[in-house]
Amino acid sequence: MMTRVIALGMIGMFTAKGAPMHRADEIYTAGLETMITQSKVIVTGPVANFSKHVLQSHTPSGTPLRWEIQGEVREAQILKGDPPQLPIRFTRLENSTLLDQPETSPWESDYLQWQIGDRALIFFTGSDPSKEMRVYPSGSGERDLASQVGRIIAIESISDPAKRFEAWRNALTSAHAMAEKHAALRSLMAFKKPWSEMQPIFRRGMGDAGTRLFIFGLVAYGIVHEQWANLNDPAGFLCESIANETNDDLTVGYLGAFGLLLNFATEDAHREERKSLRDRLDFCLQQTCLARSKKTVEACKDLRARYFR
Numbered sequence: 001m002m003t004r005v006i007a008l009g010m011i012g013m014f015t016a017k018g019a020p021m022h023r024a025d026e027i028y029t030a031g032l033e034t035m036i037t038q039s040k041v042i043v044t045g046p047v048a049n050f051s052k053h054v055l056q057s058h059t060p061s062g063t064p065l066r067w068e069i070q071g072e073v074r075e076a077q078i079l080k081g082d083p084p085q086l087p088i089r090f091t092r093l094e095n096s097t098l099l100d101q102p103e104t105s106p107w108e109s110d111y112l113q114w115q116i117g118d119r120a121l122i123f124f125t126g127s128d129p130s131k132e133m134r135v136y137p138s139g140s141g142e143r144d145l146a147s148q149v150g151r152i153i154a155i156e157s158i159s160d161p162a163k164r165f166e167a168w169r170n171a172l173t174s175a176h177a178m179a180e181k182h183a184a185l186r187s188l189m190a191f192k193k194p195w196s197e198m199q200p201i202f203r204r205g206m207g208d209a210g211t212r213l214f215i216f217g218l219v220a221y222g223i224v225h226e227q228w229a230n231l232n233d234p235a236g237f238l239c240e241s242i243a244n245e246t247n248d249d250l251t252v253g254y255l256g257a258f259g260l261l262l263n264f265a266t267e268d269a270h271r272e273e274r275k276s277l278r279d280r281l282d283f284c285l286q287q288t289c290l291a292r293s294k295k296t297v298e299a300c301k302d303l304r305a306r307y308f309r
Contacts, residue, residue: 027214028221032107033152033183035134041081041124042153043088044138044146047071052114058098065096073120079150081124088122090135107179110143111136121146142177151175152183165191169201181211185218195228199237206241213253216241220257223277224264231277235261239284248293255299258285262307282308 036042049072056066072087094113095101101112118137126132138146155171158164165188172184188201205215219238223231238254238261245251258281265278282304289300 025221027106027182028186028189028218031105031183031186032148032179033156033187035105035123036080036149036152036156039080039123039125040127041084042079042122042149043073043076043084043124044079044119044121044149045073045076045088047118047120048074048087055093063096063098065099066093068093069114071120073122077146079146080153084124088120088133090120090122090133092135107182108136110177110179111138111145113137115139115143118143119146121149144177145179148175148177148180151180155187161191165193172201172205178210178214181205181208182214185211185215189218189222189227192227195230195233198228199233202237209247209250212241212245213250216254217257220261224260231274232280235277235280235284239280239287242284242288248296251288251292251296252299255288255296255303258303262303266307 049070051070053068053070054064054066055068057064069092070090072089074087076083076086076088092114097113104112114137118139121136121138123134123136124132125134136145138144151171155164155167158167168184168187172181172188175181175184185205188198202215202219205211216238219234222228223234223238228234238257242251242254245254261281262278265274265281267274271278285300285304285308289297289304292300
């Protein structure tokens with residue numbers, strides 16, 4: 001699911017030369033860790049007096065389309081901040097998957113509907129807990145959002161930057177949920193380490209099919225924001241990743257990120273200084289257009305037609 005979300009986001013971002021980036025690029029700058037940082041208090045606990053009230057149904061079938069969840073937390077585990085006054089009463093609106101979902105961050109996609117046995121995870125984002133709180137379900141396994149939040153808080157509480165960087169690097173390997181892995185990757189990028197230090201991390205991450213597309217887009221995002229002194233080296237890493245990829249859907253997703261790179265490399269004001277980057281990307285596209293699936297070749301040729309006429 002997450003791979004598809006990222007791929008669609010990339011393709012939607014780069015549909016025309018010179019087009020601005022849309023909200024989809026926020027996946028590389030903000031996520032679960034951002035919500036944690038913005039929250040003054042975070043608590044979790046079992047839900048008492050749980051109820052579900054259907055607000056709208058599909059008339060012919062009676063299928064619920066929109067509903068309201070209510071409940072209260074009487075016993076809270078404090079993950080961050082000072083204990084709030086108990087009980088904590090909350091109301092949460094949810095929609096059927098048959099309807100368009102409200103605009104949310106990608107990490108929220110697994111927490112759009114409450115499931116039996118879920119606990120509440122509550123973020124208090126303002127000074128008035130009754131008005132400024134976000135409530136999410138926390139289940140088990142990869143849906144154990146409370147445990148993810150607890151681990152991220154523990155890492156961010158490490159005062160020594162070197163030890164915190166190492167903790168995030170370890171989290172990238174040990175985490176199971178995509179939201180937690182993406183938080184690790186964004187946090188590692190935020191250290192502004194040289195490419196020589198980041199490349200081994202990204203290379204190991206590319207061994208995980210679930211994070212490959214995200215890492216590809218993250219590196220592309222870093223290139224266009226000139227995060228590294230020599231942009232040709234990370235561009236070479238991306239070209240190598242395309243050459244080694246055997247999944248056509250992922251390859252098309254990579255080419256979506258290439259639109260961002262080519263837009264950057266062909267800016268009129270920087271054509272001379274970015275010529276070597278542009279040439280490398282063009283060569284990479286030429287190779288990708290050879291002996292690939294019809295879908296990949298069409299996407300590749302479309303990019304070359306737009307940027308290398």
